[in-house]
Amino acid sequence: MLLSQKIKINVSEQDAATLEFMQGKCRGLYNWWVMRLRNGEHWNIKIAKKSLRESKAYDPDLNFVYGKLLAEVYFRLEKAMQAFFERVTPGEKKPGFPRFKPRHQFFTLCYPAMYLEVQGNTLILPTGGGGKWGPKGYPNIVAHLTETPPEHFREVAVSRDACGNYYCSFVYDDAEQHQDQDPKENTRKKREQRPMREDGTMAFDLGIKTLATGVTDQGRFYHIGGFKGYRYYNKQLDKLRSKRDRCKKKSRRYIHLSKVYKRVSERKRNKQRDCLHKASHLIAGKLAERAVVIGDLSQRQMVMKKKESETPKERNKRRIRNRMVYNDWGLYGFVQMLEYKCLRFGKELYIISERDTTKMCSACQNKQDMPLWKRTYRCSNENCGLVMDRDENSAVNIRERFLARLGPHT
Numbered sequence: 001m002l003l004s005q006k007i008k009i010n011v012s013e014q015d016a017a018t019l020e021f022m023q024g025k026c027r028g029l030y031n032w033w034v035m036r037l038r039n040g041e042h043w044n045i046k047i048a049k050k051s052l053r054e055s056k057a058y059d060p061d062l063n064f065v066y067g068k069l070l071a072e073v074y075f076r077l078e079k080a081m082q083a084f085f086e087r088v089t090p091g092e093k094k095p096g097f098p099r100f101k102p103r104h105q106f107f108t109l110c111y112p113a114m115y116l117e118v119q120g121n122t123l124i125l126p127t128g129g130g131g132k133w134g135p136k137g138y139p140n141i142v143a144h145l146t147e148t149p150p151e152h153f154r155e156v157a158v159s160r161d162a163c164g165n166y167y168c169s170f171v172y173d174d175a176e177q178h179q180d181q182d183p184k185e186n187t188r189k190k191r192e193q194r195p196m197r198e199d200g201t202m203a204f205d206l207g208i209k210t211l212a213t214g215v216t217d218q219g220r221f222y223h224i225g226g227f228k229g230y231r232y233y234n235k236q237l238d239k240l241r242s243k244r245d246r247c248k249k250k251s252r253r254y255i256h257l258s259k260v261y262k263r264v265s266e267r268k269r270n271k272q273r274d275c276l277h278k279a280s281h282l283i284a285g286k287l288a289e290r291a292v293v294i295g296d297l298s299q300r301q302m303v304m305k306k307k308e309s310e311t312p313k314e315r316n317k318r319r320i321r322n323r324m325v326y327n328d329w330g331l332y333g334f335v336q337m338l339e340y341k342c343l344r345f346g347k348e349l350y351i352i353s354e355r356d357t358t359k360m361c362s363a364c365q366n367k368q369d370m371p372l373w374k375r376t377y378r379c380s381n382e383n384c385g386l387v388m389d390r391d392e393n394s395a396v397n398i399r400e401r402f403l404a405r406l407g408p409h410t
C-alpha cells in the first residue's frame, strides 16, 4: 500500500527564499483560479491548463517556477472541484466551495518523482527556466535530507511547519521496496507479527476522558488513555498569548512571543499526534483480534451549545469542553489512522451506529439517561442492578450490536 515518509531537509538561505518564491507564485495561481470559479466561471482542467501560457505572459515571474509545480496546481484544483461536485450531489446542506489558500500557510509543492535526483542524502529540486525555456531566475535547490529516503518513490511534497523548517514527504509503495534494504527494520517487523485470531472481535468506545475503551469477544477489557498533557500545554499557550496581546503589534517582543507560541503549539501537536499513532498502532498491529469495531462518530453531538442563562461555572465548563472537542481531541484523525493501519496489518475495521450505546444497559437492554458526569453505569432496573464503568458498558453494547448484525450463521 502507499505510505509516506516525511523527512526534514536543510537548505541554504538562498534556496529557502527560492522555495518561498515558488510557493507564493503557485498559491497566487491557485487563488486566482478560485476567485474566477467563485465568480461563476466553468471549470475544465484542459482549458485551464492551456491558459497557463497566457498567465505566464501576464506574469513573467511564473517562468522561474518549475513547470511541473505549476501543472500540479491545476491538478489540485481539479481534485478540489471534483470533491466539491461529489459533496453537492447528495444534497447536503453545506457542500463547501474550494477556498482561498491563506498567505501565512505554505502552499505545498508537489514534485513528480521522475524529475528528481537523489545522490546520497542530497536531493536536487529543480526550478523554472534553463535550456530552451529561457534564462533561469533561481538556481536549482539543493536539499540535504536528514534521513535516508525510501528507494523507489513516486512523488515528493515539500512543506514547511510553523517554525520555518522545511520537509520532504516521499510517497512510496511498501511492496516495491527491497526486502534486504534495512535488516534492522526487518527483524523488528518480524517480531511484531503476532498470531491473529481470525474470528476474534474487538469493539471500542471512543471518548474524551479515555481515548478508547475496548472489549474482546472473550470478555477482556482494554483501556487506552490517550494524550494527557492538554492542561500543561494549554496553560502555557494561554499565558503566552495573553502576554503577547499586551504588547504592541509587530514590536520585537510581540514577534518573539509569537515565535515561542508557535513552537509550543507545534510541540503539543506533535506529542498528540504521536500519542494517537501509538494508540492506533496498538489496536491495529498488536492486538490479536481480526475484526475491529468502532462507533460512528458522525452521529455524535459533542459540542455543548450555549444556554440562555448560564452560571459562570457552566460557562467555564462549556468552554473547556468545546476547546477539547475542537482543538485537542483529534478523534477524527485517530479514526483515519485506524483505517489505514488496519488495512496495513490485514485487519477489518467496521464502523457501526452507536445510537444509545451509552444509555443502554449491556445486561438487560434497559435504557436510562447518562449525563456526561456519570462515569459509572448503574442500571435502574431492580432485577438487574448492573454496575459497570460507563465506557466499558458502551463497548460491550457496540460489540453485541456488531455480533447481532452478523447473524448466527456467519
Ligand SMILES: [Zn+2]
Residues within 6 Å of the ligand: 361, 362, 363, 364, 365, 366, 379, 380, 381, 384, 385, 386
Ligand atoms: Zn440492566
